[in-house]
Amino acid sequence: MPRPATSAPTSTAPATVRRVGVFDSGIGGLSVLRELQRSLPSHHLHYVADSAHAPYGERDDAHVIERSMRVVSHLVDHGAQAIVIACNTATAVAVSQLRAAWPQLPFIGVEPGIKPALALSRSGRIGVMATAATLSSAKFQRLVATHGAEKFIHLQACVGVAAAIERGELDAPDLLALIDTHCRPLRHAAVDTVVLGCTHYPFVQAAIQASLGPHVHIVDTAVAVARHAATLLAEPAALPERAHDEAGVLLETTGDAAQLERFARRCLPFDCEVATAPRGL
Numbered sequence: 001m002p003r004p005a006t007s008a009p010t011s012t013a014p015a016t017v018r019r020v021g022v023f024d025s026g027i028g029g030l031s032v033l034r035e036l037q038r039s040l041p042s043h044h045l046h047y048v049a050d051s052a053h054a055p056y057g058e059r060d061d062a063h064v065i066e067r068s069m070r071v072v073s074h075l076v077d078h079g080a081q082a083i084v085i086a087c088n089t090a091t092a093v094a095v096s097q098l099r100a101a102w103p104q105l106p107f108i109g110v111e112p113g114i115k116p117a118l119a120l121s122r123s124g125r126i127g128v129m130a131t132a133a134t135l136s137s138a139k140f141q142r143l144v145a146t147h148g149a150e151k152f153i154h155l156q157a158c159v160g161v162a163a164a165i166e167r168g169e170l171d172a173p174d175l176l177a178l179i180d181t182h183c184r185p186l187r188h189a190a191v192d193t194v195v196l197g198c199t200h201y202p203f204v205q206a207a208i209q210a211s212l213g214p215h216v217h218i219v220d221t222a223v224a225v226a227r228h229a230a231t232l233l234a235e236p237a238a239l240p241e242r243a244h245d246e247a248g249v250l251l252e253t254t255g256d257a258a259q260l261e262r263f264a265r266r267c268l269p270f271d272c273e274v275a276t277a278p279r280g281l
Contacts, residue, residue, distance in 0.1 A: 018233055021080030022047045023071045026054030026166045026255070027263050028200030029086025032110065035226035036084060037249060037270055040233060044248055046075060047086075048277060051255025055162035056089040057131020057198060064133070068094035069101065074281050076102065082233055084225070085109040088130060088197050092137035108229050112140065112197035113221040115147040120217050121193040125152040127186040129208070130197025132157040140197075154189040158182040162200040168263050176207055183211035193217040203267060252277040 020040065022033055026049050033047050048071050050056075056064045068090045072083055083098070083105055085091045091109030099107050112134070117126045126148075134140055135155050144153060161182060164175040186194060194216055196202055202220045209218060249272035253260045261274040 018081050019044045019046060019079045020082050020084060020229070020233065021072065021075030021078075022084040022086050023068075023075065023090070024049060024087040024199055025056035025067075025090065026051040026162070026200070027168070027260065028055075028162060028165065028198060028203070030251075030264065030267060031199050031202040031220070032084065032086035032222045032225055033249070034268055035222045036229055037268075039226040039230035043233065045250070046078060046080060047249065047251045048075060048281075049251065049253040049255065049260055051166060051253050051260070053254065054166050055131065055200070056087055056093075057133045057162055058159070059133070061093050061133070064090055064093045065097050068098060070281065072098055072102065074277070076105070080105075082106045082108070082229075084229060086199050086225075088112060088134045088199060089137075092134050092139040095139075106232055108225060108232065110199060110221055110225050111143060112195045113219045113224065114143055114153070114195060116221075116224075117193045117195045117217075117219045118147060118151060120219065121191075123190070123192045125154075125189065125191045125193075127154040127156055127189060127191040127194040128197050129156050129158050129161075129182065129186070129194060129201060131162060132159060134197055152189075152191075154186060154191055156182055156186055158198070158201075161204075162198055165200040165203055168259055170204055170207075175204065179204060179207050180211045183208060186212060186216075191216065193219060195219045196221075248273065250275065254281055 020043050022045055050067055050071055053067050088110050091111055095109045112128050135157055160178055164178055251260055251264060251272050251274045254277045257274055257276045264272055
């Protein structure tokens with residue numbers, strides 16, 4: 001496991017532009033990155049898709065912690081002054097270890113929006129779609145105990161969905177069939193609100209909505225995460241013209257850069273640089 005970086009960053013930004021590191025086990029965190037760019041337009045965003053090890057939600061805790069530590073070390077080495085963990089599983093499993101290793105950095109994680117879902121629900125019956133690793137984590141169980149005690153919450157482990165989304169064919173028949181398979185128990189449970197507990201899932205939200213039915217509310221926390229980041233990493237009220245020019249978005253992947261670029265072109269409403277992560281990451 002890599003040690004936290006102690007040397008000076010290999011890449012630094014002007015004082016007027018903060019550099020924010022963002023990572024996920026693959027392309028799912030782009031749903032969070034999309035909102036971050038809207039909330040922090042003057043910040044440089046450096047995103048790592050750890051697609052060679054995706055999805056984290058189907059890996060054991062030790063693997064998720066080791067990969068999260070390695071990716072954050074890379075982001076810090078390249079000047080990140082704050083980290084957004086755009087992955088529910090990595091947040092649930094590794095955020096405590098990451099904060100202990102880099103106590104000087106602000107870490108912003110994502111977690112399923114149980115509290116807003118319960119507030120939105122008319123019947124008090126909600127569902128959570130997430131990976132098995134997220135649902136079984138101690139952090140998630142504490143979240144349920146805090147906000148969902150004595151409430152009806154159907155937990156649906158969506159095995160295989162994140163991996164299928166990672167392939168980038170969002171309208172593939174096998175993916176749509178898999179989504180329907182995981183939505184069926186939620187329909188039978190008569191929930192009226194469903195939480196998307198994996199950052200991959202917003203990219204197939206239309207298919208999830210179609211399977212659940214139009215009467216079911218869907219809760220995605222990407223906007224809330226971006227709003228929290230904007231509050232924590234105050235967007236300057238006024239910046240020199242040059243600072244806006246130097247802000248930008250870099251996407252790196254441990255997998256196929258061409259596949260990431262195709263997906264980014266399809267799903268991100270802004271330009272970004274795409275590169276292969278360094279060998280050994």
